[in-house]
Amino acid sequence: MARERCKVCCNAVSACICKWISPIDNKTTIVILQHSDEVKKPLGTAKIVTLSLQNAVLKIGVDFSDDVDFNQLVYGTSEGVGILYPSESAITFEDWVAKERCPQGVNNADQLPKTLIVLDGTWRNTREIINVNPVLKNLQGIQLTPAQQSNYRIRKAPFKNSLSTVEAVAQALNALEPETSVGTMLNCFQNMIDYQIRCMGEEVYRKNYLSD
Template sequence: MSRYCTQCKKALKACICQWISPINSTTELLILQHPSEERRPLGTARILSLSLVNTRVLVGEDFTDNETLNRVLDDDIETSVLFPAEHATVLHRQSSNHDGASPKRFILLDGTWKKAYKIWQLSKNLHALPQVKLPEDLQGDYRIRKAPSENSLSTVEAGYHLLSLVEPECNFGSLLSAFKNMIDFQIQQMPPDLYRKHYDND
C-alpha cells in the first residue's frame, strides 16, 4: 500500500485534499516547476493545480525546447510571465466585468528564488513574452520556509493574488485556506523548540 496520496502526491498523513475546493476561473495558469519542487512536502503548486481546472504543471529547468510549452505558446491566448523583472508591468485590479473578454494565461515559475531565476535564464522562449509582477506591498505567510524578503510569496500565494487582481468577481480565498491549513499541520508536527529556532532564524 502506497504511503502517498494518489491525488495530491503528498504523504498520506500530510494529505491536503480535505482542504481543496474547486474554483471556476477563466484565467489559465501554467506552472513551470523546478524538478526539486516536484516531491517537496511543503510545495504549494499542487494546491493551485488541484483547485483550478485551468491550471497545469510542467516540470523541468530549461523549457526552451519543451514541446508542450512551445505548442501552448503557439495558440492565440494572451500569455504573460509572472516575473519581477525591472521593466515588468505591475498588475492592478481589473474591472469585474469580463463579458466578452478574451481569456488570458499566466506562467508562474515554481521554485526557490534562485531556481526560479535559473528557469528564467535558461528558458529562452519565455523572454519574448510580456512580463508582469505583483504589487510590492504584498507579504507572504510561508512561515516554515526561508524567504529572501518579507514580500516573497509562495507559488500558491502568488497565484491567489494574481487571480484576485484579474478576476476580482471570483473568490479565491480557499487557496489561502488550504495553504494555511497545510502550514499549520506541518508546524504541529514539529517539536516546539525546533519550530521556534527555525522561525526565529528566518
C-alpha cells in the same frame, strides 16, 4: 519502510491535503513551470494551486523546448499571455488588464488576459528556467507587489516580500478576476502550515523559524 503516500497530492497519507481542497472555477489559465528541484520538496505549494484550480497546468523541468504545448503557447500568438516575473519591462496586473482590454486603442470590456505563466522554485531556479528558455523573456512580464507578508511560516525566504506560489497565484487572480473566490485555496495553504507546525512542536518551530 517508505511511508504510504496519497495518490492525488503525493504527500504522506498522514499529511494529505486533499481534505482541504475545493474546486475553483477560474477563467485565466495558470501554467506553472516548476523547476525539477522543487518536486523533491514535500511542502511545495504548486500542488495546492493545480489541485484547486480547474484551469491550471503543471509542467516540471528546466528546459521546456521539446514540450509541444509550451511551444504552441510561447511561439504562437502571445496575445493575452504573460509571465509573472519582475523583469525591467514588467507591468502591474492592473496595467495588463487595461492593455488587453484596449488593444491598439480598441476598447473591449469583456477581453481579459488568457494565460499567466508562473515559475515555481527558488530565485536561482527561476532564473535558470528563464535563461534556458529565453523565449520567456519575449512575453509580457507582470510584477506583483505583495498585498501582505507571506504566511509561509515554515520556509525561510531570501527576501522579506517573497510569496509562495499559491499566494502569488491567489493575488494574481484577485486582480485578474476579482469575482472568483480563491479563499479555499489559501485556507488549504494555511491548514497545511498549521499541521506541520503542530507536528514539529511549538518549541522547534520557534527555535528554527522565529529566531533571529
